[in-house]
Amino acid sequence: MDLELNPEQRDVAAAFEQVLERESSAERVRAAEDAGYDPALWKVLSAMGAVGVAVPEAVGGSGKGVLELGLLAESLGRHLACAPLVEAATAAMLLADARGQDATLSEALAGGAPIVFCPRPAVDGSVILVPGGGGAQAVVALDADHLVLARGAPPKAQGDLGFLACADRPLRGAAIERTVVARGEHARRLWRIALGRWRLGTAATLVGVAEQALATAVRYAKAREQFGVPIGSFQAIQHLLAQIVMAVDGARLLVRETSWRHDTTAAEWRDAADIAFAHAAETAVRAAEACLHVHGGYGYTLEYDAQLYLRRAKALQLQGGDPEVIWEAIGAATMRRMH
Structure with a gap:
C-alpha cells in the first residue's frame, strides 16, 4: 500500500488550498459565522466541480475518489470554510448509487443551492440539526425504511453550533416536496454507505x-x-504540542488509508471509516483545546481565532456521534467476529 500522493493529487490539493486561502479568510469566516453559510464561497466551490469530485464521470462527476474529496476536506477544515461540501458531495454520491435520480443528480452538480446528506435518521418525520441545512434547497435522509429527498425553503440556522449552518428539516408536510429515492433494505444499505463516506x-x-x-x-x-x-x-508546552503532532499525523494516515480502501473497493472500508472518524474527532478536539491552553485566557476571547477551532471541532464531533459510543460499537463488532 502506497499512500504517497501522486502528482495529480498534489496539484488538486494545492489548487484548492490556494482558493480557500483567498475565499475563506478569517475575515470571511467571521462575516459568515452567524449563518454558517457563505453563498459566495459555495459558488466558487461549485464552479470548481468540488461537489462531484467523487462522482463517476459517466453521470457528470469528475471520476476521482473519496481520497481526493478528503484532500479538499482537509483544506476546508484548515480554513474553517462555511460551506457544506462534504454533505453535498456525499448526497451526490448517494444519488449516483441510487440510480434513476439523474435529473436530481445533475441539479446537485450544477452549482445551485446545495443538496445535503443528513448523517442521522429522521425522528417523527424530521431530521434535526442537519449540517448545511440552513442553506440547502433539499436534504437526503433516512425516514424509517425510506430514503427520501425532501425539498423546502431553508430555515434560519439554529444557534452557535460551530457555524455549520445547522437547521432542523421536515421530511413531510404540505410545504415539502418529497421524493422516495429507495425503500427497505436497499434504502438502509445506501444510507449506511453514505454515512461511512460522510x-x-x-x-x-x-x-x-x-x-x-x-x-x-x-x-x-x-x-x-x-x-x-x-x-x-518551556518543556511542558513542547511535550503538549509534540503529542498533538503525532496524533494529527496518525489521524491523517488513517483517513487516507481508509479512503484508499474505499476507492479500491476493499470490503473492510466501512468499519474503518468509523474508526477514522472517532480518532480524528478526538484529535481535533484535543488540538483545539491545546491551542486554547497555549493562548491562556486569550484563547477564550472572541478576538482570537483559537476559540473558532474548538467550536468547529466539537460541532463536527457531535454531528458524527459520540466517539465513545462509536468505540464501544467497534469493540462489540470486533468481539462478535472473533467468536
Missing part, C-alpha cells in the same frame, strides 16, 4: 481543523514571551 469526509475535515489549531498554537508559542523567553521553550 464520516470519512468529515474525518478529513477534522484533520484539517486539528492541523491549523496546532499551527496557530505553535505560532503563538513562538511569539508569546514569559520570563524573557518564548513560552514555546
Whole structure:
C-alpha cells in the first residue's frame, strides 16, 4: 500500500488550498459565522466541480475518489470554510448509487443551492440539526425504511453550533416536496454507505481543523514571551504540542488509508471509516483545546481565532456521534467476529 500522493493529487490539493486561502479568510469566516453559510464561497466551490469530485464521470462527476474529496476536506477544515461540501458531495454520491435520480443528480452538480446528506435518521418525520441545512434547497435522509429527498425553503440556522449552518428539516408536510429515492433494505444499505463516506469526509475535515489549531498554537508559542523567553521553550508546552503532532499525523494516515480502501473497493472500508472518524474527532478536539491552553485566557476571547477551532471541532464531533459510543460499537463488532 502506497499512500504517497501522486502528482495529480498534489496539484488538486494545492489548487484548492490556494482558493480557500483567498475565499475563506478569517475575515470571511467571521462575516459568515452567524449563518454558517457563505453563498459566495459555495459558488466558487461549485464552479470548481468540488461537489462531484467523487462522482463517476459517466453521470457528470469528475471520476476521482473519496481520497481526493478528503484532500479538499482537509483544506476546508484548515480554513474553517462555511460551506457544506462534504454533505453535498456525499448526497451526490448517494444519488449516483441510487440510480434513476439523474435529473436530481445533475441539479446537485450544477452549482445551485446545495443538496445535503443528513448523517442521522429522521425522528417523527424530521431530521434535526442537519449540517448545511440552513442553506440547502433539499436534504437526503433516512425516514424509517425510506430514503427520501425532501425539498423546502431553508430555515434560519439554529444557534452557535460551530457555524455549520445547522437547521432542523421536515421530511413531510404540505410545504415539502418529497421524493422516495429507495425503500427497505436497499434504502438502509445506501444510507449506511453514505454515512461511512460522510464520516470519512468529515474525518478529513477534522484533520484539517486539528492541523491549523496546532499551527496557530505553535505560532503563538513562538511569539508569546514569559520570563524573557518564548513560552514555546518551556518543556511542558513542547511535550503538549509534540503529542498533538503525532496524533494529527496518525489521524491523517488513517483517513487516507481508509479512503484508499474505499476507492479500491476493499470490503473492510466501512468499519474503518468509523474508526477514522472517532480518532480524528478526538484529535481535533484535543488540538483545539491545546491551542486554547497555549493562548491562556486569550484563547477564550472572541478576538482570537483559537476559540473558532474548538467550536468547529466539537460541532463536527457531535454531528458524527459520540466517539465513545462509536468505540464501544467497534469493540462489540470486533468481539462478535472473533467468536
